[in-house]
Amino acid sequence: MTQTELKRLRSLVQKKFRAETGRYLVQGRKVVAELLRSTRAIEVIVASEEGAAFITELAAARSVSIEVLSRLELDKIGTFEKGNELIAIAITPQTPCFRVPAPNELMLALDGVRDPRNMGGLLRIADWFGVKRVICSNDCMEVFNPKCVQSTMGSLFRIDVREVASLADELVLHRQAGARIYIADMDGTPAYAAALELPAVLVLGSESHGHSAAVSSMQADVISVPRVGHAESLNVAMAASALCMEFTRQHLLR
Numbered sequence: 426m427t428q429t430e431l432k433r434l435r436s437l438v439q440k441k442f443r444a445e446t447g448r449y450l451v452q453g454r455k456v457v458a459e460l461l462r463s464t465r466a467i468e469v470i471v472a473s474e475e476g477a478a479f480i481t482e483l484a485a486a487r488s489v490s491i492e493v494l495s496r497l498e499l500d501k502i503g504t505f506e507k508g509n510e511l512i513a514i515a516i517t518p519q520t521p522c523f524r525v526p527a528p529n530e531l532m533l534a535l536d537g538v539r540d541p542r543n544m545g546g547l548l549r550i551a552d553w554f555g556v557k558r559v560i561c562s563n564d565c566m567e568v569f570n571p572k573c574v575q576s577t578m579g580s581l582f583r584i585d586v587r588e589v590a591s592l593a594d595e596l597v598l599h600r601q602a603g604a605r606i607y608i609a610d611m612d613g614t615p616a617y618a619a620a621l622e623l624p625a626v627l628v629l630g631s632e633s634h635g636h637s638a639a640v641s642s643m644q645a646d647v648i649s650v651p652r653v654g655h656a657e658s659l660n661v662a663m664a665a666s667a668l669c670m671e672f673t674r675q676h677l678l679r
Contacts, residue, residue, distance in 0.1 A: 426471070426494060434471070434502045434514060440567055443517065449569035451513040452503055454479055459579025461487050466516035473499060476511035489513075504571045517569060521558070521585040523595070525602035526624035531672050532604070534560040536592055536630040536640050538661060541566050545576020546662035547629070552580035554669040559584055560626070562592040562637065592628075593639035599626050606645040608636065609664055613647035616671045621648075623676060627668060629661050 436442035437450050448468060451460045454476070460467065461483040470477075470484055470491045477491045484491050494502075496509070503509030526532065533551050538544050544566040551559055566573055568586050589595040600606050604624045628645070630636035650659060650667040659667075 426492060426498060431498060431501050434512075437502075437514070438504055438571060440570065443567075443569055447517045448514050449517055449574065450502070450504065450571050451515050451574055452505060452509070452511065452571065453575065454511055456575060456577075456579050457511050457513045458483055460513055460515060460582055461489065463579075463582035465518065465582045468514040468516055470511070470513045471499065471502060472512070473510040480511060521587045523587075523598060524558075526599060526604040526626075528624060529676070530558075530604075530624045531556055531669070532558045532560060532599070532624075532626045533665065533669075534562075534592060534596060534626050534628040535565050536562050536628055536636050537634055538565050538629065538631050540631070541570050541572035542576045543631075543660065543662050544568060544570075545573045545578075545581075547665055548573075548577045548584055548586070549580045550662060550665050550669060552577075552583050553666075554673055556669070557584060559586050560592065560595055561586060561588045563588055563590055591639070592637070593643050596626060596628065596640070596643060596645075606643070607668075608640065608645045608647045609649065609668055610636070610647050611649050611652070611658060613649040615651040616648045616668055617651055619646070619648055621672050621675050623672070625672070627665075627672070629665050631661060 437448055443449050451457055467489045470489055471494050472491055474493055477493050499509040503512050533556055596606050604626050605622045606626050608628045650664050
């Protein structure tokens with residue numbers, strides 16, 4: 426691989442170049458294997474001899490080529506402090522179009538979630554609870570950021586993520602299409618005391634900044650995770666997990 430090509434692949438750590446090339450990095454045995462098991466498009470895999478041996482069968486099943494590189498070359502591409510043995514160059518999917526909610530669908534909407542690990546954790550929670558669609562405000566962390574991709578542990582490849590210019594406007598469209606809008610806030614009605622309806626969009630904001638003014642001012646049901654102790658707040662991923670579990674509990678028992 427030429428130095429020019431190495432430079433191109435290494436540039437994918439930056440959002441600007443991911444946007445320009447329509448490519449992003451997927452790293453490590455677990456996450457690359459999840460990518461290969463999905464239907465997401467892949468340009469090429471670069472790997473050490475050991476990494477290539479681990480992934481050969483899965484790559485062959487998808488007709489994805491593997492290029493064996495030296496550890497030094499892989500370290501120039503990957504973002505891990507050590508262990509850059511297996512890296513896929515994936516092709517960024519197109520942003521999904523707006524679709525009306527299915528009758529029993531739960532969607533998540535993320536309002537200004539900027540931490541890549543929180544974003545990755547939220548996509549894993551969505552995947553765990555069978556949420557297939559996540560809507561993101563345009564000031565959220567980009568889901569193809571290497572730290573976010575890694576934090577999803579493959580869940581990114583099973584969820585449609587739609588970034589929108591105005592989250593409030595998008596929520597209005599879903600409400601008009603029949604979805605109930607629920608905003609998660611610590612001052613809301615305890616979720617366990619509410620009759621949660623589907624289809625629904627559950628809106629989650631960042632722990633430090635809360636919800637945007639446009640989202641906070643819209644007509645919606647405000648729900649919370651009941652607090653028994655004295656902790657000041659919950660991480661957004663913790664709150665998402667508790668609220669998604671309550672949606673699941675209520676509708677599994679019906």
